Amino acid sequence: MTAIPLGMPAFPTAARDGVHDEVLRANLRHATHTIRDKRARAVAELADWDRLREAGKAVKDHTLRHLDRYLLELEESVTAAGGTVHWAADADEANRIVTALVLATGEREVVKVKSMATQEIGLNEALEAAGIAAYETDLAELIVQLGHDRPSHILVPAIHRNRAEIRDIFRTEMASWGRPAPDGLGDDPRELAEAARLHLREKFLRAKVAVSGANFMVAETGTMVVLESEGNGRMCLTLPDTLISVVGIEKVVPTFRDLEIFLQTLPRSSTAERMNPYTTMWTGTTDGDGPTAFHLVLLDNGRTDTLADAVGRQALRCIRCSACLNVCPVYERAGGHAYGSVYPGPIGAILSPQLRGTASEIDASLPYASTLCGACYEVCPVAIDIPEVLVHLRERVAQGGPVTREGIRVRIRPARGHTAERAAMRAARLLLDRPGALRAGERLLSRAHRLRPRRLPGPGRAWTDSRELPRPPAESFRDWWTRERGDRGEEHR
Amino acid sequence: MRAALFVTCVNDALYPRTGIAVVRLLERLGVHVDFPAAQSCCGQPQYNTGYRHESEPLMRRTAEAFAGHTHVVTPSASCAAMIREHYPRIGRRARDEGRGPELARLADDLAPRVYELTEFLIDVLGVVDVGAYFPHTVTYHPSCHGLRILGLGDRPRRLLAAVKGLDLVELPGAEECCGFGGTFAVKNPDVSAAMGTDKIRSAASTGAEVLCGADNSCLAHLDGMLRRRDVPPRALHLAEILAATEEDPLR
Ligand code: SF4
Numbered sequence: 001m002t003a004i005p006l007g008m009p010a011f012p013t014a015a016r017d018g019v020h021d022e023v024l025r026a027n028l029r030h031a032t033h034t035i036r037d038k039r040a041r042a043v044a045e046l047a048d049w050d051r052l053r054e055a056g057k058a059v060k061d062h063t064l065r066h067l068d069r070y071l072l073e074l075e076e077s078v079t080a081a082g083g084t085v086h087w088a089a090d091a092d093e094a095n096r097i098v099t100a101l102v103l104a105t106g107e108r109e110v111v112k113v114k115s116m117a118t119q120e121i122g123l124n125e126a127l128e129a130a131g132i133a134a135y136e137t138d139l140a141e142l143i144v145q146l147g148h149d150r151p152s153h154i155l156v157p158a159i160h161r162n163r164a165e166i167r168d169i170f171r172t173e174m175a176s177w178g179r180p181a182p183d184g185l186g187d188d189p190r191e192l193a194e195a196a197r198l199h200l201r202e203k204f205l206r207a208k209v210a211v212s213g214a215n216f217m218v219a220e221t222g223t224m225v226v227l228e229s230e231g232n233g234r235m236c237l238t239l240p241d242t243l244i245s246v247v248g249i250e251k252v253v254p255t256f257r258d259l260e261i262f263l264q265t266l267p268r269s270s271t272a273e274r275m276n277p278y279t280t281m282w283t284g285t286t287d288g289d290g291p292t293a294f295h296l297v298l299l300d301n302g303r304t305d306t307l308a309d310a311v312g313r314q315a316l317r318c319i320r321c322s323a324c325l326n327v328c329p330v331y332e333r334a335g336g337h338a339y340g341s342v343y344p345g346p347i348g349a350i351l352s353p354q355l356r357g358t359a360s361e362i363d364a365s366l367p368y369a370s371t372l373c374g375a376c377y378e379v380c381p382v383a384i385d386i387p388e389v390l391v392h393l394r395e396r397v398a399q400g401g402p403v404t405r406e407g408i409r410v411r412i413r414p415a416r417g418h419t420a421e422r423a424a425m426r427a428a429r430l431l432l433d434r435p436g437a438l439r440a441g442e443r444l445l446s447r448a449h450r451l452r453p454r455r456l457p458g459p460g461r462a463w464t465d466s467r468e469l470p471r472p473p474a475e476s477f478r479d480w481w482t483r484e485r486g487d488r489g490e491e492h493r
Numbered sequence: 494m495r496a497a498l499f500v501t502c503v504n505d506a507l508y509p510r511t512g513i514a515v516v517r518l519l520e521r522l523g524v525h526v527d528f529p530a531a532q533s534c535c536g537q538p539q540y541n542t543g544y545r546h547e548s549e550p551l552m553r554r555t556a557e558a559f560a561g562h563t564h565v566v567t568p569s570a571s572c573a574a575m576i577r578e579h580y581p582r583i584g585r586r587a588r589d590e591g592r593g594p595e596l597a598r599l600a601d602d603l604a605p606r607v608y609e610l611t612e613f614l615i616d617v618l619g620v621v622d623v624g625a626y627f628p629h630t631v632t633y634h635p636s637c638h639g640l641r642i643l644g645l646g647d648r649p650r651r652l653l654a655a656v657k658g659l660d661l662v663e664l665p666g667a668e669e670c671c672g673f674g675g676t677f678a679v680k681n682p683d684v685s686a687a688m689g690t691d692k693i694r695s696a697a698s699t700g701a702e703v704l705c706g707a708d709n710s711c712l713a714h715l716d717g718m719l720r721r722r723d724v725p726p727r728a729l730h731l732a733e734i735l736a737a738t739e740e741d742p743l744r
Contacts, residue, residue: 019683329670333687371674373637394543429547432534462682467717477509
């Protein structure tokens with residue numbers, strides 16, 4: 001996986017901007033709290049939610065276990081229906097394939113349906129380098145694109161922007177990309193949506209090539225499925241002559257029937273809707289209706305390596321609903337940009353270090369960007385135990401260990417900067433494993449309780465910067481027990 | 494009824510009052526309390542920070558220290574969660590990595606015998622009114638591991654509601670994490686402090702005199718923030734409230 005923003009610092013540093021940006025925090029707090037409450041209500045409406053969640057998990061696990069088989073079945077079905085399948089091992093290969101396909105049509109612009117996979121590979125930048133303009137047509141993506149910004153949420157990429165900011169972006173930027181914003185544009189949501197609609201309509205009607213992702217791919221029929229709320233996606237999927245879909249290999253499901261589960265769990269988890277407004281399914285090509293050429297680019301980009309990890313592979317069950325972001329207290333304070341990836345929040349914290357490896361500063365810090373509070377696991381519609389994977393990846397960062405890279409099993413070394421921590425953890429363990437020594441340590445602490453410093457040096461400073469230290473007691477529990485109860489129950493070792 | 498107390502390393506060294514409160518409370522309810530001195534830390538800090546191998550000897554020590562005890566009680570939701578949820582997992586990993594099956598056996602054997610204090614009171618002893626007296630306004634913060642890993646549900650609130658004189662007020666946004674998260678507080682200090690600030694603001698908004706919890710580590714973080722600002726409420730472990738009576742009030 002490419003596209004780590006250049007010189008991206010570690011999460012704690014990157015998060016500082018978000019924490020201290022009052023406007024950003026207010027925007028995020030409002031948006032995430034509204035949607036998380038709505039989600040809870042929408043989920044509570046279904047009496048069999050827990051069973052749907054288990055079923056979704058089971059289908060995904062089964063598919064991942066037999067991924068090779070289902071992908072070949074998918075290729076056959078898509079081909080039989082008149083589509084063409086391309087295989088891309090990494091971002092560069094996927095970008096090369098898509099660029100060549102667009103150039104072959106003779107076109108120099110494409111309309112885009114919001115897609116995580118194309119963002120992951122940095123497709124827009126690759127197209128731009130080849131002289132092709134890619135226009136985002138999802139409202140939030142449009143805001144991000146016009147604002148020369150980066151997305152900060154899976155579902156609502158412009159979640160960090162408020163209405164006034166969006167109005168300003170439309171006013172100043174729309175004209176250089178096409179139809180300008182109407183005169184005297186205000187910040188009423190309907191006015192803003194109308195401005196976007198007019199701006200985009202021109203693009204839909206002109207475009208000959210569309211690029212999309214997909215939420216699901218059905219192996220048995222070769223059907224591609226896109227769920228969306230605005231209708232822009234359906235325009236892109238039906239109007240242009242050529243459709244190119246870039247989809248991660250983990251998106252395949254075996255049968256059409258399996259959609260029954262996800263069409264219930266995905267909308268409720270992501271937008272808190274019973275059914276999303278637009279569900280578009282297309283299977284290959286048909287004369288006289290929809291695109292006459294359909295290309296499916298199957299993207300690996302670190303996914304088979306992730307699949308090789310027994311604990312971490314569950315991240316590939318993700319259906320990108322973004323429920324975990326909306327309940328995450330860390331995401332809410334830090335903001336999406338701090339995660340240095342198109343996948344922010346809890347899922348990003350376990351996905352990016354697996355797809356990209358843990359070599360960079362940001363990727364090595366992501367597994368620690370969580371308090372392990374478990375709110376993400378609780379809401380995940382495919383029951384990904386995100387805290388479990390976080391701890392597993394922390395082990396990889398702190399201690400090194402075996403990983404699969406490009407299909408080869410290698411042993412990686414611990415990330416830099418963990419030597420002192422490792423020594424401290426070992427020393428603590430040695431002390432804690434000897435109750436005699438522990439007891440002596442506690443007595444020292446008690447005796448020093450009047451010398452308690454207000455500020456600690458080293459890593460402890462982070463604690464005393466905003467908190468008082470606990471007051472050490474005059475006597476440990478162990479000593480109290482011995483004094484009060486004598487040796488009752490004592491078994492010295 | 495006999496029960497072994499797993500006091501936990503944090504309580505042993507920094508919050509002995511909590512352990513003493515558990516002993517007083519359980520003895521008042523007719524339980525014979527044992528304190529196996531070979532106990533130490535459950536290994537949670539090591540495990541959660543990514544040092545699973547360092548947590549294994551502590552896991553073995555804990556399992557051995559409580560080998561003969563049918564009921565092990567601890568006034569720490571996160572340590573109970575570590576033993577119940579993560580020990581079996583660590584044991585299986587150790588076995589899979591060829592480091593002997595006995596660690597897995599020890600873990601599986603200990604896990605079902607460990608009870609967080611409120612579970613022991615309600616599920617094992619079958620009491621909700623423990624005869625406590627605490628004439629103060631209290632708000633309760635359910636720590637994440639108690640809430641989501643152990644599934645304590647309304648047990649702590651039911652116990653508090655039955656305390657004579659106690660006025661229980663709801664904490665807004667109670668289920669949100671306080672921002673402690675073990676080494677998270679040190680590794681991500683800005684986010685941790687921002688979360689803690691929001692939590693103590695919610696607690697203060699209730700007008701409660703006491704912010705109660707079942708985990709002294711979360712309380713140390715919140716109490717530390719409250720004391721730095723020198724504002725109410727004060728943080729107090731649930732066990733200390735339940736141990737207080739008219740004859741023997743909290744000192
Ligand atoms: S990890 Fe789960 S909750 Fe988060 S986006 Fe993926 S499916 Fe949704």
